[in-house]
Amino acid sequence: MSFKILSKKQLSENVFQLDVEAPLVARSRKAGQFVIVSVDEDAGERIPLTIAGADPQKGSIRLIFQRVGKATAQMADLHEADALGYIAGPLGQPTHIQKFGSVVCVGGGIGNAPLLPIATALKEADNQIISILGARNQELLILEDEFKKISDELIVVTDDGSYGRKALVTEPLKEICSRDSKPDCAITIGPAVMMKFCCETTKGFNVPTQVSLNTIMVDGTGMCGGCRVEVGGQTKFVCVDGPEFDGHQVNFEQMMKRMSAYKALEQKALEKYRDHKCKIGLK
Amino acid sequence: MDAQEKMLNELIKKQQADELKAKDRYEIPAQDMPAQDGIKRRSNMNEVALGYTETQARLEAMRCLQCKNAPCVEGCPVRIRIRDFVVAIAEGNNEEAISIIKHNSLLPAVCGRVCPQEVQCQEYCTVGKKFKDPEKSVSIGRLERYVADLAKEGDEVPGVALPTGKKVAIIGSGPGGIVVAADVRRAGHEVTIFEAFHKPGGVMVYGIPEFRLPKSIVQEEIDVLKKMGVELICNFIVGRTRTIEQLMTEDGFDAVYVGVGAGLPKFMNIEGEHLVGVYSANEYLTRANLMKAYQFGKGADTPIAVSKNVAVLGGGNVAMDSARMAVRLGAENVYLVYRRSEKEMPARVEEVHHAKEEGVQFCTLQNPKRILGDDQGNVVGMECLKYELGEPDDSGRRRPVAIEGSEFEIDVDTVIVAIGNGANPLIQQTTPGLEFNKWGNIVVDENCKTSLQGVYAGGDIVLGAATVILAMGQGRIAAAAINQYLHG
Ligand SMILES: Cc1cc2nc3c(=O)[nH]c(=O)nc-3n(C[C@H](O)[C@H](O)[C@H](O)COP(=O)(O)OP(=O)(O)OC[C@H]3O[C@@H](n4cnc5c(N)ncnc54)[C@H](O)[C@@H]3O)c2cc1C
Numbered sequence: 001m002s003f004k005i006l007s008k009k010q011l012s013e014n015v016f017q018l019d020v021e022a023p024l025v026a027r028s029r030k031a032g033q034f035v036i037v038s039v040d041e042d043a044g045e046r047i048p049l050t051i052a053g054a055d056p057q058k059g060s061i062r063l064i065f066q067r068v069g070k071a072t073a074q075m076a077d078l079h080e081a082d083a084l085g086y087i088a089g090p091l092g093q094p095t096h097i098q099k100f101g102s103v104v105c106v107g108g109g110i111g112n113a114p115l116l117p118i119a120t121a122l123k124e125a126d127n128q129i130i131s132i133l134g135a136r137n138q139e140l141l142i143l144e145d146e147f148k149k150i151s152d153e154l155i156v157v158t159d160d161g162s163y164g165r166k167a168l169v170t171e172p173l174k175e176i177c178s179r180d181s182k183p184d185c186a187i188t189i190g191p192a193v194m195m196k197f198c199c200e201t202t203k204g205f206n207v208p209t210q211v212s213l214n215t216i217m218v219d220g221t222g223m224c225g226g227c228r229v230e231v232g233g234q235t236k237f238v239c240v241d242g243p244e245f246d247g248h249q250v251n252f253e254q255m256m257k258r259m260s261a262y263k264a265l266e267q268k269a270l271e272k273y274r275d276h277k278c279k280i281g282l283k
Numbered sequence: 284m285d286a287q288e289k290m291l292n293e294l295i296k297k298q299q300a301d302e303l304k305a306k307d308r309y310e311i312p313a314q315d316m317p318a319q320d321g322i323k324r325r326s327n328m329n330e331v332a333l334g335y336t337e338t339q340a341r342l343e344a345m346r347c348l349q350c351k352n353a354p355c356v357e358g359c360p361v362r363i364r365i366r367d368f369v370v371a372i373a374e375g376n377n378e379e380a381i382s383i384i385k386h387n388s389l390l391p392a393v394c395g396r397v398c399p400q401e402v403q404c405q406e407y408c409t410v411g412k413k414f415k416d417p418e419k420s421v422s423i424g425r426l427e428r429y430v431a432d433l434a435k436e437g438d439e440v441p442g443v444a445l446p447t448g449k450k451v452a453i454i455g456s457g458p459g460g461i462v463v464a465a466d467v468r469r470a471g472h473e474v475t476i477f478e479a480f481h482k483p484g485g486v487m488v489y490g491i492p493e494f495r496l497p498k499s500i501v502q503e504e505i506d507v508l509k510k511m512g513v514e515l516i517c518n519f520i521v522g523r524t525r526t527i528e529q530l531m532t533e534d535g536f537d538a539v540y541v542g543v544g545a546g547l548p549k550f551m552n553i554e555g556e557h558l559v560g561v562y563s564a565n566e567y568l569t570r571a572n573l574m575k576a577y578q579f580g581k582g583a584d585t586p587i588a589v590s591k592n593v594a595v596l597g598g599g600n601v602a603m604d605s606a607r608m609a610v611r612l613g614a615e616n617v618y619l620v621y622r623r624s625e626k627e628m629p630a631r632v633e634e635v636h637h638a639k640e641e642g643v644q645f646c647t648l649q650n651p652k653r654i655l656g657d658d659q660g661n662v663v664g665m666e667c668l669k670y671e672l673g674e675p676d677d678s679g680r681r682r683p684v685a686i687e688g689s690e691f692e693i694d695v696d697t698v699i700v701a702i703g704n705g706a707n708p709l710i711q712q713t714t715p716g717l718e719f720n721k722w723g724n725i726v727v728d729e730n731c732k733t734s735l736q737g738v739y740a741g742g743d744i745v746l747g748a749a750t751v752i753l754a755m756g757q758g759r760i761a762a763a764a765i766n767q768y769l770h771g
């Protein structure tokens with residue numbers, strides 16, 4: 001299997017979209033599932049990425065990722081016709097899709113990417129979709145057009161007001177929850193702090209809220225326990241029990257601490273990679 | 284000529300004149316395993332045990348009394364004709380020795396290194412009994428390793444029967460899967476191994492460290508399979524990428540062997556287990572071995588904690604491997620915290636010796652009560668309780684009982700939990716009709732056949748966390764049953 005990159009697109013300064021050959025995954029994946037990707041077959045890091053879309057006919061899947069550490073920086077430097085080291089999946093439990101009525105979909109930053117296939121599947125199941133998309137600024141906002149197509153109502157907010165409303169996503173979320181006909185449920189995907197505050201907001205209104213967690217992973221098959229989080233006081237493995245959970249039960253504080261476990265080490269590795277690139281004359 | 288060689292020459296003369304008596308054999312000193320220096324190896328990943336020299340191997344083999352009833356064979360899970368292969372080595376006939384072993388075991392270079400011989404063949408050995416010390420038994424495992432390593436170079440590829448047109452899927456590339464693949468392929472069936480990880484070998488590559496079982500040995504076995512025409516597909520998670528049912532009904536597989544291992548780490552369920560710096564042994568070892576985290580920033584991208592003081596919880600092989608890995612990753616103090624006494628430790632004796640030589644500090648009759656963290660969520664210590672041994676429990680081992688009020692704290696920044704593995708639920712969740720017991724292990728009959736037609740299983744997913752040799756033994760039984768099923 002070759003995992004060839006069929007097309008590459010830069011969505012914002014640090015966000016990239018790849019369509020990659022992975023016929024088996026394309027055939028069996030469902031909304032909400034993810035894959036483990038590595039740039040290098042031998043010593044590359046195993047990166048979990050939600051599948052942002054798939055084309056079973058072409059045998060390709062769409063991956064959208066943010067350049068944060070060395071491994072993702074290296075992936076961002078690949079071009080069309082290059083190949084990834086490997087892709088394993090699909091992993092995790094698919095999103096439970098049914099007709100709920102009206103669903104608020106809240107996406108923040110890169111979280112819009114995993115949210116899109118879920119919102120699309122919910123739309124296809126005849127739900128009314130209210131989407132709230134947030135970004136730090138206009139340049140970092142991704143997939144607005146795609147969301148426009150499937151949303152009955154779309155609200156865009158930016159932190160600095162450079163586009164849409166100047167607000168955090170929780171502001172419109174609160175307004176929607178206060179409407180006479182409050183939404184039947186909510187789903188939110190984005191940075192951990194954002195999901196945490198969204199859950200706090202919806203909890204007050206008793207709106208059931210799903211979150212999709214992106215903890216640190218190694219195998220992605222339940223073997224290592226590195227991805228564990230506390231949900232409702234119990235230990236759960238995000239890769240096999242999730243990635244989606246009842247957001248009102250998730251211990252976000254703890255999760256955020258675990259997610260920063262390797263920050264310092266990763267920073268060093270990234271600097272070293274950039275340094276190396278400079279030396280060999282790459283941009 | 285050194286003293287050892289001289290001794291050997293004299294013994295050979297006696298042997299040839301048929302004058303080698305039991306008394307002479309008892310007088311041959313048990314041969315120690317040459318090993319890398321205890322201090323030096325703290326900072327490298329190379330194999331610790333270096334293997335017998337030719338002289339040593341022959342001397343050790345001559346210690347064998349050639350018992351008529353060969354009780355050692357009784358202790359071997361796959362009933363290798365131990366006496367016969369040891370006699371062959373004593374006579375300098377190494378090729379015959381390896382062919383005798385290969386008759387029952389397909390992975391002698393692995394088993395010679397990792398089998399718990401002291402509770403298998405060597406426990407039964409007459410020589411050990413005579414000296415009332417199992418460590419004085421004939422070193423059967425070391426001899427097995429010796430001939431296996433000699434043979435490796437010229438390893439020939441086993442013959443494959445004419446194609447039968449039947450297809451067999453093997454799920455998991457651990458020792459069980461490897462053995463089934465070889466035996467089923469030999470019968471002429473088409474064989475595909477599906478492996479979830481990006482590298483084949485199962486626990487032998489992601490769990491057991493290089494310093495105990497070099498990866499190249501496992502890779503050689505995989506290469507032999509490939510030469511036999513076995514197809515290997517990595518990054519394929521059965522249950523997710525395709526289900527067993529899809530493999531059988533849509534993809535044309537006539538039989539399936541499930542060898543997915545144990546692979547669901549247990550935690551203690553104590554306070555503080557979610558802190559940064561607490562690992563399951565599986566995670567710690569996978570990062571270090573498979574992902575080569577010891578080369579982080581020097582070619583490998585997977586990080587691992589940079590630790591000063593490490594506590595490893597448990598007393599089995601997995602705990603020893605974790606502790607010795609922590610030493611190699613640069614920890615200053617590594618504590619092995621175990622709630623029973625050293626006598627009850629399930630780890631191989633050799634690993635216990637090696638761990639001590641490398642400076643691992645054994646804290647027996649202790650158990651953590653909670654793990655302590657700072658406000659950043661990092662481990663800063665562990666509160667433990669002292670234990671004493673009470674009445675024997677179901678397993679026959681004396682039950683450890685906490686001593687009330689004996690709490691004390693130790694200063695650690697990393698905690699590795701190595702208290703065992705449960706069964707990974709993925710196959711159970713995705714295979715309707717497949718019968719499991721209450722612990723999540725697959726139920727099989729004496730032929731390793733499951734409740735589903737054409738589906739066989741073995742190894743840790745059936746036995747619970749067990750051993751390489753038991754997985755291999757079940758693999759052979761399952762392969763024979765599959766061959767018969769496809770033939771009939
Ligand atoms: C650290 C450690 C040290 C050990 N030391 C010893 C020792 O010294 N001596 C000894 O005898 N035993 C030892 N053991 C135990 C021994 O390794 C196991 O009993 C043995 O490997 C089990 O073999 P298995 O065939 O069941 O498969 P495993 O070796 O467990 O391999 C299973 C394989 O299946 C793959 N897999 C799982 N799920 C799927 C899926 N859904 N689809 C595709 N592939 C899948 C896994 O990735 C894995 O590669 C040790 C174990 C560990 C963890």
Ligand code: SF4
Pocket residue numbers: 346347348349350353354355356365366369407408409410421423
């Ligand atoms: S029991 Fe010991 S002495 Fe007897 S045949 Fe076996 S290895 Fe030799």
Ligand code: FES
Pocket residue numbers: 216217218219220221222223224225226227228237238239240
């Ligand atoms: S990533 Fe290893 S158990 Fe989830």
